[in-house]
Amino acid sequence: LAGQASAMNTDEEQLKRMADPDQWPAPGRDFSLTRHSALSDINTDNINKLQMAWMQGSNALRGHEGQPLVIKDVGGKTMLFMISGCPSMANCNVVQGLDLTDSDNPKQVWSYVKKTDRDESAVPRACCDTVNRGGSYADGKFVFGTLDGFLIALDAQTGKEVWVVKWAYPEKGETITPAPLIADNKVFIGFGGSEFAARGRVGAFNLSDGSEAWVCHTTGSDKDVCLTPDTNKANPHYGQAGEDLGIKTFPGEDWKIGGGTAWGWYSYDPDTKLVYYSTANPGLWSPQYRCPGKTHEECNTGAFDNKWTLSMFARKIETGEAVWVYQITPFDQWDYDGINENIITEMEVDGKKRKVLSHFDRNGFAYVWDAADGTLLRATKYVTVDWAEKIDLKTGRPIKVRDHSPLEVGRNVSACPSAMGGKDQQPASVDPKEPNLFYVPTNNWCMELEPQERTHTNQGTVYVFANVYMYPEKPGTTGKIKKYDVLTGKTVWEIPDPFPNWSGTMVTDGGLMFYGSLGGDFRAVDRSSGKILWSRKLGSGIIGNPITWKTGGKQYVGVYSGIGGWIGLPVTAGLDLNDKFGAIGATAMTKAAGLQHVPQGGTLNVFRVYD
Amino acid sequence: LAGQASAMNTDEEQLKRMADPDQWPAPGRDFSLTRHSALSDINTDNINKLQMAWMQGSNALRGHEGQPLVIKDVGGKTMLFMISGCPSMANCNVVQGLDLTDSDNPKQVWSYVKKTDRDESAVPRACCDTVNRGGSYADGKFVFGTLDGFLIALDAQTGKEVWVVKWAYPEKGETITPAPLIADNKVFIGFGGSEFAARGRVGAFNLSDGSEAWVCHTTGSDKDVCLTPDTNKANPHYGQAGEDLGIKTFPGEDWKIGGGTAWGWYSYDPDTKLVYYSTANPGLWSPQYRCPGKTHEECNTGAFDNKWTLSMFARKIETGEAVWVYQITPFDQWDYDGINENIITEMEVDGKKRKVLSHFDRNGFAYVWDAADGTLLRATKYVTVDWAEKIDLKTGRPIKVRDHSPLEVGRNVSACPSAMGGKDQQPASVDPKEPNLFYVPTNNWCMELEPQERTHTNQGTVYVFANVYMYPEKPGTTGKIKKYDVLTGKTVWEIPDPFPNWSGTMVTDGGLMFYGSLGGDFRAVDRSSGKILWSRKLGSGIIGNPITWKTGGKQYVGVYSGIGGWIGLPVTAGLDLNDKFGAIGATAMTKAAGLQHVPQGGTLNVFRVYD
Numbered sequence A, B: 001l002a003g004q005a006s007a008m009n010t011d012e013e014q015l016k017r018m019a020d021p022d023q024w025p026a027p028g029r030d031f032s033l034t035r036h037s038a039l040s041d042i043n044t045d046n047i048n049k050l051q052m053a054w055m056q057g058s059n060a061l062r063g064h065e066g067q068p069l070v071i072k073d074v075g076g077k078t079m080l081f082m083i084s085g086c087p088s089m090a091n092c093n094v095v096q097g098l099d100l101t102d103s104d105n106p107k108q109v110w111s112y113v114k115k116t117d118r119d120e121s122a123v124p125r126a127c128c129d130t131v132n133r134g135g136s137y138a139d140g141k142f143v144f145g146t147l148d149g150f151l152i153a154l155d156a157q158t159g160k161e162v163w164v165v166k167w168a169y170p171e172k173g174e175t176i177t178p179a180p181l182i183a184d185n186k187v188f189i190g191f192g193g194s195e196f197a198a199r200g201r202v203g204a205f206n207l208s209d210g211s212e213a214w215v216c217h218t219t220g221s222d223k224d225v226c227l228t229p230d231t232n233k234a235n236p237h238y239g240q241a242g243e244d245l246g247i248k249t250f251p252g253e254d255w256k257i258g259g260g261t262a263w264g265w266y267s268y269d270p271d272t273k274l275v276y277y278s279t280a281n282p283g284l285w286s287p288q289y290r291c292p293g294k295t296h297e298e299c300n301t302g303a304f305d306n307k308w309t310l311s312m313f314a315r316k317i318e319t320g321e322a323v324w325v326y327q328i329t330p331f332d333q334w335d336y337d338g339i340n341e342n343i344i345t346e347m348e349v350d351g352k353k354r355k356v357l358s359h360f361d362r363n364g365f366a367y368v369w370d371a372a373d374g375t376l377l378r379a380t381k382y383v384t385v386d387w388a389e390k391i392d393l394k395t396g397r398p399i400k401v402r403d404h405s406p407l408e409v410g411r412n413v414s415a416c417p418s419a420m421g422g423k424d425q426q427p428a429s430v431d432p433k434e435p436n437l438f439y440v441p442t443n444n445w446c447m448e449l450e451p452q453e454r455t456h457t458n459q460g461t462v463y464v465f466a467n468v469y470m471y472p473e474k475p476g477t478t479g480k481i482k483k484y485d486v487l488t489g490k491t492v493w494e495i496p497d498p499f500p501n502w503s504g505t506m507v508t509d510g511g512l513m514f515y516g517s518l519g520g521d522f523r524a525v526d527r528s529s530g531k532i533l534w535s536r537k538l539g540s541g542i543i544g545n546p547i548t549w550k551t552g553g554k555q556y557v558g559v560y561s562g563i564g565g566w567i568g569l570p571v572t573a574g575l576d577l578n579d580k581f582g583a584i585g586a587t588a589m590t591k592a593a594g595l596q597h598v599p600q601g602g603t604l605n606v607f608r609v610y611d
Ligand SMILES: O=C(O)c1cc(C(=O)O)c2c(n1)C(=O)C(=O)c1cc(C(=O)O)[nH]c1-2
Pocket: A065, A127, A128, A129, A131, A175, A176, A177, A178, A191, A192, A193, A194, A195, A261, A263, A280, A281, A335, A337, A419, A420, A424, A425, A564, A565, A566, A567
C-alpha cells in the first residue's frame, strides 16, 4: 500500500486497515472513534500476566496526549509512528517511525523534527500545555500538525517531508494540538486558541500534495461558515442560513476574535461522507462583554448565542458544506468547549434503529444526536451539573440556572462541572456491539468563576479575563471512570480515583477496558464488573490514550506516559501552586490532587502477556 | 538513625547499612565500590520472570549516569533518592525522595531543585554531557553536587536544605558531575573541567554544617597538593615531596590551568581512613605545548610529567595528606584521564594476602596496587592497546610507542584505545568472594588525534586544541562486557555488543550480573558463563548503574535510562553527526554505533520477579 500512487480512495484503504484488528490505523482506531479493539489474546483470564515488553522515549517532556499508530505494509514492514510533546521548538513534536518486525525489540528507522521557520512563541501561546494528539496515516504518508502551525505529511518509510503547509498562526493565537483526520483523500484539521482571541476554522487539504480543498470558519458570515440553504433542514430551530448568525450573535466585530476553535477529535462516516466535529468556547470568559448591558435572561434569548461556538458540526468532506449544526451551549458562561469527541454507533433509539453520535460534553450532559440530520435524541447528566436544570429536547436549548451562571464583572459564581468539564479531551470508548454503553473518564470537580474587566482585544495575547478557582466536588475523589448508558442516563459502574483521569479509555473483546491515571497508574478493568484487574505504575502521569495491536503473533497494549494537559500544566510549566487562579484555575486542582508529586515524562510504554 | 545528631561516626552508620543487603546505601553500594549485592532472591533460576514493577521519571532529559540510593529508617521509612540530569538550570539535578513503604507503588514525598543563584553557563561548560553520578547519605542527610558547582545537603525526610556550599566555579571551567563520598563525618568531592582549563582539586567538608575541613590540589606546590615527607615512602620512584613536581613538570605557569580534575568515583577504607581517587588529563590535548620544542623521547623523561594529573591518590580523610600517589600515564598524549574507579578487595598476590586496588584505566591497562603503600603489582592490557608496549612494573612507567603517541601540531596519529579509553566512567563490579574477577564494561574503539595550535589559555573556554576522530576497532562491535582476571590478565568470558556499554555492572549472589547498553537493552547475565539470560528494551539508552534492594519482602533491581555522557552528547545536544570531529570525537562514534536512533530519556526503571 505504502509509497504507491493513490489508486484507491483513502477511505477504502483505511476501512481495510480498520477491519484488521492487528493494526491501530487511526487516532480513534476507526472513523467512528470507538477506540474498540476486536483483539482478545489479552483477556480477563491472563491479564495478571500482562508485563512491560518495551518502551520508547519520545525525545521530549511536556504532556503526552494522543496515541501512536500501528500500520502494516509500510514498505513491507509493520511500523509504529509516535509524536512527542513540545517543550521548545528544538524538540517540538518529534516524530519517530519504528519498525516492529522484531516485535519485542522495535527499531527506530527514522525520526523527524522540523528544523526551519519554527515559531518559539507558540509555546506560551498554547493555553493548556504544549500537547499533540497524534497523527493519521494513508497512502504511505504520516500526517500531523505542529504546535506552531505546520501541517506536515511525511513519507512513512523514510520520514522525509512530502509536503509542508502552514495552517495555523501563533501570532493570531492559533496553535495546533489536535490530530488530523484523513478522509476521502483529504486531510481535515482545526487548531486551538480560543483563549488567545483566535477565530476558529477548519480546513481540508488534499493528501496528495497538501493543496487546500476548502476552509470553513466557526464564526462570520454564512458563506464563511459554509452554511447552505439546506443546512439544518430537519431542525430549522437550530438556526439556518440567511441571517449571518455567526456575525449577528456577537457584539460589533467580536466575531473576528470569536473563538470556537476545533481542537478536539474528528469522526467521519464514509457512507455519507460526513465529517463530525465540534467547536470550543467563544473568546473571553467575561460573558457580559459578549452581551453588553443585558441581564442573564436577556443574554439567553438567542440573540447573543455567539454562533457557532460550542457547536456540533456535520460537514460534507468534499466541500465543507454544513449539513447540520447544533449549538450545544449557547452563550457560554463557563468555558464549556464543545469539542469532545462524537462517537458514531448504530443503536435502537425509542424503537427505531439509527446511526447516532454520542458526545460527553464539558457541560456535563451526554448528548445523543441522529447522525444524519442532527435530531437531538437524548441529553442526560453524566456528572454533577448545577448550571442547567436540563436540556430542553424540543428547543435543543439548556434551561440555565442564573445562580450558577457567571455574567457580570466582579460577581463570583460557583458552578459544576468546572471549566475543565465533566470530561475534557480524554476520549471515551465503546464496543459497537453494546452501542449505548460508553467507558467515560470523568472530571469530578467544580469551580468559582469571577468575570474580570477586559483590558485588550488583541489576537495572540491571553484573552480570558476571569478569576477561576477549581476544587474537588468530594475531597479525595477527583476522577472517575464510568460505564454509562447514553440512552437511559444510568451509570452501570464507576471507579472513583484520587487522581484525575486525563487519559482516554480503550475497550477490547478480551473483556477489558484500559485507562491511565494522572498519578501514573496504567490499569486494566473488567469491563463488565468495573473491577480493576491489573495496574502498573509508569514513570509519569498518563494523559495518553491506550492502543492495542498484534505483531509477531502477540497482542500488545501501548500507552504514553507524560503528565501535562491543562490539568498538568502547572507541573510541566513549573507554576506556583499557591496561586489560587494560576493556569486559569488549574493550579488549585493540581495541588488538591497532589500532582506536584508526579514527575514529568515522555515515554511510550508497551505491554504484552508473558507466560 | 535519620534526623538525629551524629552520635556515631558516619563510618559506623554507613558500615552497618552496607552490611545490610536490603539497602543500597552508597554509590558503589559499599566503600570499596564493589557494586556487589549479597541478595539472591532474584537468581539464575527465576530470572526469566523478572518484570517491570514500577518507573519514576526524573523530571529532565540529558544523560542519566549514576544510581539512586535506597536507605532504611529515614523517619521510619525506607526511602529511595534519585537525581536527574541537567538540560538547563530550571530542572538541573532535580532530587526526588520516594517512600518505598508500598514497595510496588512508591510515593514521591518531596522533590528539590535549587532555585537561586544558578549558573546557566555550566551547561555548555560540561565537556561530556550534563550528567550527575549520584548522591551519598549519612546522618539523615542526602548530599549531592549540582552541575553549576553547589554541594548541597538536604534533610532526607523533608528535602529541605540543611546546608549549601559553593564548591566549583563554572567560570573557571569547573562543573560538578561526580557523586560525593561521605567518610569519617566528612563529604569528599572533586569536579570536572580539564577540557576547560580548570585546575583540579578535591575538598572535604564537615557533614554536620558544610564547613570546609581541607582542600588539596592536583597541581601546584607540594603544600597545595598536600604532599608530606612521608608521601610515597614505600615507592620513592613515584615522586616525592621537596621538589614541587606539581609546578616544575609543567612549562611556565601552566600548572595553574593544569587540569587533573577528580570527576570519577571515590573509594574509602574505613580501617585505614584512606580515601582513594584518581585524576584526569592535563589541560590541552596538543601535547607539544606541555613540552615545548622537545621530541617524544625528551618529553617522556619525567621532566614533563604534568604531575599529578592522571594520578592515583591515597589521602588521609582527616587531613587530606597524600600517603601515596602514583602517576598512571605520565605526560598524557591521548586524554587518558586516570579517573576510573579504584575497587578495594583482598586477594592473594604472588603468595601474599593483600588489600589491593584494582583499576581499569582509560589507557587500556588494568592496574593492581597495594592499597596501603601503592606498590604496583600488576598492569595488564584488558583491551587492545597500541600506545604502549607495557607498563614497567619496576619504574611504574609505560613504555610508550612513538607511532601511536600524538605530539607535534599537525601530525595525525592513530591510537588504541581512543580518548574515551578502554573503559570510561562506567564502573566495573566484583564479588569480594572472587576478589580478582571483575565484570568490566569496555569500549572497543580507536582514534586518530591531530594536535592543533593553541589559540588561548582562558579558564572556562574549551581548552583542547585537537582534531579527534574515533572509529570502532571492529565494525559491528563497539562494546564488550568482560569478566576479567586482574591477576592473570585473562578474560574469562566476554559479550560483544553492537552498542557501546556506558552503563556500569552489578554482580549479585543470585549468580547474576546486570548491565545496560546504550541501545536501551537492560540485561541479566549468568555471571559464571557469560550467557545473557534476560533482556528488556527500556525507553532510552542506559548509562546508569544497576542497583538492587529489598523492600516488602521482595528483591528489586533498578537502573536509570537516559542516553548521554560523552558518547551520547551528540544525541542529547543535537549535534551534527556528519561533523567528523564533533564533541571532541564523539560524533563519528555516535554515528558508527547508530545512536542517533536512540531517543532521549530520564527514567528510573525498577524490576522484580513475578510468579
Ligand atoms: O479553546 C481552545 O482553543 C482550547 C484549546 C485547547 C488545546 O488546543 O489544547 C484546550 C482548550 N481550549 C480547553 O478549553 C481545554 O480544556 C483544554 C484541555 C487541553 C488539554 O490538552 O489538556 N487542551 C485544551
